[in-house]
Amino acid sequence: MLDADFFRRWLTNAADAVDRSAALLTELDSPIGDADHGSNLQRGFTAVVVTLEKEAPETPGAVLTLAGRQLISTVGGASGPLYGTLLRRTGKALGDAAEVDEATFTEALRTGIDAVAALGGAAPGDKTMLDALMPGVDALGTSFGAARDAAREGALATTPLLARKGRASYLGERSIGHQDPGATSAALLFDALAETAENPPAPGADHG
Amino acid sequence: MDDEKLVGVVLVSHSAAVAEAVAALATGLTGSGATAPVAPAGGTGDGGLGTSAELIAAAAARVDRGAGVAVLTDLGSAVLTVKTLLAEGDELPPDTALVDAPFVEGAVAAVVAASAGAALAEVRAAATEAYDYRKV
Numbered sequence: 432m433l434d435a436d437f438f439r440r441w442l443t444n445a446a447d448a449v450d451r452s453a454a455l456l457t458e459l460d461s462p463i464g465d466a467d468h469g470s471n472l473q474r475g476f477t478a479v480v481v482t483l484e485k486e487a488p489e490t491p492g493a494v495l496t497l498a499g500r501q502l503i504s505t506v507g508g509a510s511g512p513l514y515g516t517l518l519r520r521t522g523k524a525l526g527d528a529a530e531v532d533e534a535t536f537t538e539a540l541r542t543g544i545d546a547v548a549a550l551g552g553a554a555p556g557d558k559t560m561l562d563a564l565m566p567g568v569d570a571l572g573t574s575f576g577a578a579r580d581a582a583r584e585g586a587l588a589t590t591p592l593l594a595r596k597g598r599a600s601y602l603g604e605r606s607i608g609h610q611d612p613g614a615t616s617a618a619l620l621f622d623a624l625a626e627t628a629e630n631p632p633a634p635g636a637d638h639g
Numbered sequence: 640m641d642d643e644k645l646v647g648v649v650l651v652s653h654s655a656a657v658a659e660a661v662a663a664l665a666t667g668l669t670g671s672g673a674t675a676p677v678a679p680a681g682g683t684g685d686g687g688l689g690t691s692a693e694l695i696a697a698a699a700a701r702v703d704r705g706a707g708v709a710v711l712t713d714l715g716s717a718v719l720t721v722k723t724l725l726a727e728g729d730e731l732p733p734d735t736a737l738v739d740a741p742f743v744e745g746a747v748a749a750v751v752a753a754s755a756g757a758a759l760a761e762v763r764a765a766a767t768e769a770y771d772y773r774k775v
Contacts, residue, residue, distance in 0.1 A: 467689070503723055507689035509716035512723035519727050550722055597715060 432530040437627060438494040439483050444623035446476035452619055459612040463599040467508055468612040475506035475514070491531050495522030509597060510613060513547050513560065520546040537571045544568055557595040558606065560613035562588065567621040575621075575628040582621035586614040645675040646753040646762045647702025650746055651695055651712040651721060653688045655681035661743055665750035675753030676702035690716040692723075696730040707734035707759030709749050711766060713742045734759060740766035 449456070449472045457469035479498045488494045499519030502511050521543030525531055531539070544564045553559045567582030587610065594606035597613075648665070652658040658681025666674055678698035683689040699708050708731070712718045721737045724730055736759060738745065745766035752765035 465688075471689075500727075503720070503727065504692045507683040507687070507691060507716070509719050511690075511692070512716065512719040516723055516727065550719060550726070 432532055433491060433536055434530045435488060435490055435494050436632070438491045440632070441624055441627040442476070442483060442494070442498050443480055444626050445620050446480045448619040448623045448626075449473055449476045449616065452616075456612050456616055459610055459615055463594060463602055463606050463609045464612055465508075465598060468510060468616065471506045471508040471510055472514075472616055475502045475511060478502075478505040490525070490527055490529055491536075492522045492525035492527060495519065495525065498522075509551075510560075510616065513551060513613075514616075516550050517543045517547050517564070519543075533571070537568060540568050540571065551596060553596045556592060558589045558592040558599065558611045558614070559594075559596050560611070560617040562586065562592070562611065563614040563617035563621070567617070575625040579618075579621045579625035582618040586610060586618040589614045644706050645673065645704055645756065646706045646759050647676045647678070647699070647704060647708040648746065648749050648753055648762070649695065649698045649702060649708060649710045650677065650679050650681070650742070651690065651698075651710060651717045652679070652681040652742065653690060653713055653715070653717060655679070655686065657681055657713070661746050664743070665746040668747050669751050669754045673754060675750055676704060677750055678702045690720045692720050692730070695721060695724060699731050699735055703732040703735075707736065707762075708732055709736055709738045709753065709759060709762045709766065711738050711740055711742055711745050711749060736763055738763050738766045739770075741769050744769035744772060 453469035453473045457466055460466050460468035479501045482497060482501045486497060488497050495518045499515040499522060503515030521539045524539035524542040548561055553561050555561055555565050563582040563585040566585040567578045570577040570581035589611035591607060594600045599606045650658045650662050658679030662677045662679040666677055678701045680694040680698035684691045684693060702708055710721050712721055725737060748769045749762050749766040752762045
């Protein structure tokens with residue numbers, strides 16, 4: 432079962448992953464975006480970690496809802512409302528349960544991803560974060576590790592695609608040949624999720 | 640004209656300078672008499688290019704006179720942030736609407752209509768109609 436601490440550790444690991452990859456995300460965002468994806472997400476996830484420590488939400492749903500709200504108010508680029516919606520809708524779908532099983536989380540995450548697709552009006556293959564999120568959630572039924580691999584492959588597979596959404600779409604065919612920064616950061620979330628599942632807190636550790 | 644009943648207009652751009660200039664343009668082209676409350680919400684909180692949910696919420700609160708608030712945006716994260724605030728939160732006044740319109744022309748139409756006492760639906764229609772104004 433996954434408790435509030437699991438989700439807090441997930442987002443903390445995601446913040447660390449974003450920190451480690453901020454330069455790469457911004458580099459990927461330079462030829463086809465406005466070179467701010469890494470710094471925007473870094474600001475957002477740093478604020479998420481701070482607010483989770485300060486407010487200490489007690490349920491998985493509350494952790495994700497609070498984190499989503501923080502991303503919406505902090506990021507400043509399109510990834511803020513998109514990732515914010517992802518986490519908030521996932522959190523709302525989890526309700527007030529103190530613990531959730533993996534199947535429930537997978538379904539909730541799918542609800543969140545559907546909300547992202549509706550908000551951005553994008554479909555798989557448009558060279559967006561959905562190209563990592565959708566294969567990731569599809570593989571989550573198998574294992575966290577499988578989801579990580581699928582999301583990573585999804586992100587890599589955006590390279591030959593033509594961008595159909597966002598600023599990159601203005602570039603038309605010149606967007607081909609670049610890996611999508613949004614799909615790359617989405618894969619980091621699944622990376623952090625697998626890392627969280629594979630490294631449970633030591634027995635007896637203070638869960639705060 | 641009772642200022643209390645005018646629809647408010649919020650102008651959201653990635654650039655604070657653009658939002659402020661378009662607000663000044665729309666207000667300036669409205670003519671004499673009462674002018675609807677207009678607030679720019681441009682750029683990020685720290686003065687960079689981008690979108691700030693907090694600036695948008697503050698601007699909407701500032702122009703809310705109880706008759707509704709029309710929000711016009713430029714593109715990308717400005718659109719997504721307003722949509723998200725409308726869908727997810729209680730941070731915008733009731734009767735706040737994201738208006739589908741070209742930013743500059745729509746802003747002028749919205750502020751002119753709102754200043755004339757038009758209701759939110761009419762302000763919205765006036766701004767959206769600006770899409771039909773062909774230049775060539």
